[in-house]
Amino acid sequence: MARTILPFGPQHPVLPEPLHLKLTIEDETVVEALPTLGYVHRGLEKLCEIRDFNQMIQIVERVCGICSCLHALCYCEGVEQIMGVEVPPRAKYLRTIWGELHRMHSHLLWLGLFADAFGFESLFMQFWRIRERIMDIMEATCGNRVVVSVNVIGGTRRDLSPEQCQWIEQQLAISEKELKQLTSTILNDYTVKKRTVGKGVLTKEQAYQLGAVGPTLRGSGWAQDARQTGYAAFDELGFDPIVEYDGDSYARSAVRFRETLQSIDIVRLAIARMPAGETATNIEGVMGDDTPQPVSGERGDMMQAYKRDKRRRTVAAPPPNLDLPSGLVSVKVKGKPDGEAVTRVEQPRGELLYYLKGNGSKYMDRVRIRTPTFANIPPLLAMLPGCELADVPVLVLSIDPCISCTER
Amino acid sequence: MLETIPVTCDAVQGVAKECLDDGWRFVTMSAVQTGDDGFDVIYHYDKDLVMKHYRLSIPKDTVIPSISPVYFAALLVENEIRDQFGICFSDIVLDFDGALYLEKEVRAMPFCKVSVAQKQS
Numbered sequence: 001m002a003r004t005i006l007p008f009g010p011q012h013p014v015l016p017e018p019l020h021l022k023l024t025i026e027d028e029t030v031v032e033a034l035p036t037l038g039y040v041h042r043g044l045e046k047l048c049e050i051r052d053f054n055q056m057i058q059i060v061e062r063v064c065g066i067c068s069c070l071h072a073l074c075y076c077e078g079v080e081q082i083m084g085v086e087v088p089p090r091a092k093y094l095r096t097i098w099g100e101l102h103r104m105h106s107h108l109l110w111l112g113l114f115a116d117a118f119g120f121e122s123l124f125m126q127f128w129r130i131r132e133r134i135m136d137i138m139e140a141t142c143g144n145r146v147v148v149s150v151n152v153i154g155g156t157r158r159d160l161s162p163e164q165c166q167w168i169e170q171q172l173a174i175s176e177k178e179l180k181q182l183t184s185t186i187l188n189d190y191t192v193k194k195r196t197v198g199k200g201v202l203t204k205e206q207a208y209q210l211g212a213v214g215p216t217l218r219g220s221g222w223a224q225d226a227r228q229t230g231y232a233a234f235d236e237l238g239f240d241p242i243v244e245y246d247g248d249s250y251a252r253s254a255v256r257f258r259e260t261l262q263s264i265d266i267v268r269l270a271i272a273r274m275p276a277g278e279t280a281t282n283i284e285g286v287m288g289d290d291t292p293q294p295v296s297g298e299r300g301d302m303m304q305a306y307k308r309d310k311r312r313r314t315v316a317a318p319p320p321n322l323d324l325p326s327g328l329v330s331v332k333v334k335g336k337p338d339g340e341a342v343t344r345v346e347q348p349r350g351e352l353l354y355y356l357k358g359n360g361s362k363y364m365d366r367v368r369i370r371t372p373t374f375a376n377i378p379p380l381l382a383m384l385p386g387c388e389l390a391d392v393p394v395l396v397l398s399i400d401p402c403i404s405c406t407e408r
Numbered sequence: 409m410l411e412t413i414p415v416t417c418d419a420v421q422g423v424a425k426e427c428l429d430d431g432w433r434f435v436t437m438s439a440v441q442t443g444d445d446g447f448d449v450i451y452h453y454d455k456d457l458v459m460k461h462y463r464l465s466i467p468k469d470t471v472i473p474s475i476s477p478v479y480f481a482a483l484l485v486e487n488e489i490r491d492q493f494g495i496c497f498s499d500i501v502l503d504f505d506g507a508l509y510l511e512k513e514v515r516a517m518p519f520c521k522v523s524v525a526q527k528q529s
Contacts, residue, residue, distance in 0.1 A: 034502070038509035046519060211434050211481030229457050340410035342452065342459065355438035355450065370436040378481040407509070
């Protein structure tokens, strides 16, 4: 049978970011797929040579526009490991809360995009409507919707007041109710099943040998999640990964949907168990005036506080002495990192790994970032051969590709 | 501090085979320049959430045997290291020949503090 080479991407309706796949097809069946990368490579890892190790937090946050908080968390944990810094217990819980909020909004974004990819536009809008509530929580607690900038080396730069925690729980209860209303649609609807069940099967053995991570790995039957290593507060909260066993696109989407509900429970638990502490400090001379900003539970008050906080960033004078919530959220860190560390956290798309090497100066020798999409491209190349051409967009989306992350 | 197991260039592929047979998952590789004319390439493996790291210390212009015939997942990171540091790997299952990110005519290795010329294949 004659073979045809078909370019998929770098510009394609289902791809928000540029990834090019050279598909070799026989009739309507894909027989080979070869990737081409490098359309948006930014060389962020190289910046560690000219930005000091504190400034690198803001850079690694911009590796990904969806899971910025977890990049910063992974980097900070690595530097803390090299410098022997013990983070206050309250900060660990705060990191967990914001990290799980990021997971929720990333999964909801993906679930919407996935539904849109196979033409289910009303489902797309429902997921994105719920996602807005999560974005509101981040905006109200951090001042930003996506790049929340809460992590610093030694802890967090912000705290949550009891009123905020209460308000978050209220918002999560509404989100949970709305999500549960969509359960039967995302998991049982004919349209969803028709386009996902049995499509792009990655066997349990393939997933492991090809280095798959995240929902791609867990959708193939592996109960492996970096949260089991106990970073942030997960060693105290405990964690059991969500696992599906069929290895197809449906299994991967089911993992993400169930993980969204699981993240709501984790945030609730973290709020309930979050220890109190004393007062906040920060890295000497670097971020000293960045005191945690409290806001009360009412939405109107939160927006007022947000606006006040926004104004504060534009004026030189320090903010008035607000009623700071109790809780030590960061420790003073002195010295420069000298040594190596490997840290990993679980991003929404899978395991994120940082290799860091400090040389005793304020600049790092190396900041190496292995993102989950980078790890999930070889499994994608294995799952594409044999599929129908019409299923390629859904299969590519099923690994939740983030090319911004991949090319750093 | 990161604990690594030293490995030689000749043993890299054998170690990968042993890891595969023992059920270790390939995580990634990290390259870092050490001085003007040396590199460390660290191989990261994982099993049951425990990681082990093999460190290969090499002078520049060394050609490392690719582990992609053993772990297919290594093909992208080996191509990336070649683009970034100019370190060559032999027998990569899918060899972009230094053009994963870079254009063919690029000669300076962007991640090297002292740039090395790309080895002609």
